[in-house]
Amino acid sequence: MTGEISATTKKKTTSERGVDEYLRLLKFYYLPIFVLVIFFVIMIFGLIPSLNSIYNNYSQRNTVKKAVERQEVTIANLVQLKNDSNEINQYLESINTIAPVQVTNVTEFQESIKTLATTNGIATKQANTRELIYSEDGSQSGQVSYLQLVEVPSDFVFAGSFEDIRTFLGALYEQDEFIVIEEMSFAKPVNSSDWELSITLNKYQFQINETVLTGSDQTAQTAPNYLAEPESAKPDQNVIDFIDKKYLNKNEP
């Protein structure tokens, strides 16, 4: 028993000695250890955040640089639009002839057709107006169009000689006012010397699509948002060719 106590005391003494030795070493090396601690503090709280900041600024700079490059392309397109502005306005004027942004005076339209018929030696037997037809909007899929094309159809029945009616149809096609022959039946009735032309003529107009204006939009959005179209968007080439040919008398290449 006495031997065991003596061994424990001896062991404790050795362990205490070890602790003392460590403390002594710590005191002896406190300066290099202190410097190392500062090293790690600078690395953790100084260098790493600074490197992170460099990375973030570099990525942000690249993002902004790419955005500026895109803006330069946009500006190049816009400069081109500015150079083409006279041409664009000419086309818009012609489009206003084809389909104005206003309510078509149907009575006036019918009268002008009747006058054209009389001028070409044919009689108007009947002239009726039908309800307006709202066409599907011409916006690209997924977009809401504030501009709606409206058809104003009128039915006519004319009578006259074959040649006179053909001349009248030619005159309808040639006149500046844009009219589309939607339906036509041109026949010679039995027991009649005259030919008869039953025709549906369409006129067109643009109007603001009020169904898409809801709530606060009704006050905020009073005109079509033309700026929503990207500057790189191109007008429909068939319509442009048509305007060139019919209204601007441009020769095709």
Added chain:
Amino acid sequence: MAKSNFSFNLLPPKSKEVIAREENRSNSLLYAAFLLFGITLIWLSVRLIDSAFLKRSLDIWNETRQQKEIEIDSYNTYKSANGELVMKTRSLAPVVEKHTDPDLVFDFIDSLIKQTTPNVDIVSYGRTSEGTFQFEGLTSSTEDVASLILEFNQQDQVEDARLNRIREDSDTNKYSFIIDLDLTNLLTQ
């Protein structure tokens, strides 16, 4: 000054072990100081690159972007005009396709009939809301109708020619027929 011959040290000399340990400590301190100096230098360099070059460059790019934005806004009038043209032409495209010269159709049908089947008389022309043209003719032989359809289908201007209806009039012994024509090719030429 003459060197004194009476120099003595009362402290006991340091053991070799102590001298080696102190030397080791001194070296450790030197290495640690170098490390500290190095990392401080790197940190300051990184800060300098970040603030003097990258942040400055970022500020310049941001300023450029803002200036470009202002420049882009100054073109809004032209962009709006182009947007209007794009929207309107897109809406008008299907309508413009329907705007065709009927004279062109009459002349085409007349001339082909005169060349191939002069016995056929045209009694009516028509256009459906789908855009198809049609004509009604009278003839004494069904062969005329067949050869006419064949002839129309051989023309480049005709996309499709089909017999819509044929009927025999027992009083006159003549056949009345209607042919539907898709003349898209002719009208887009």
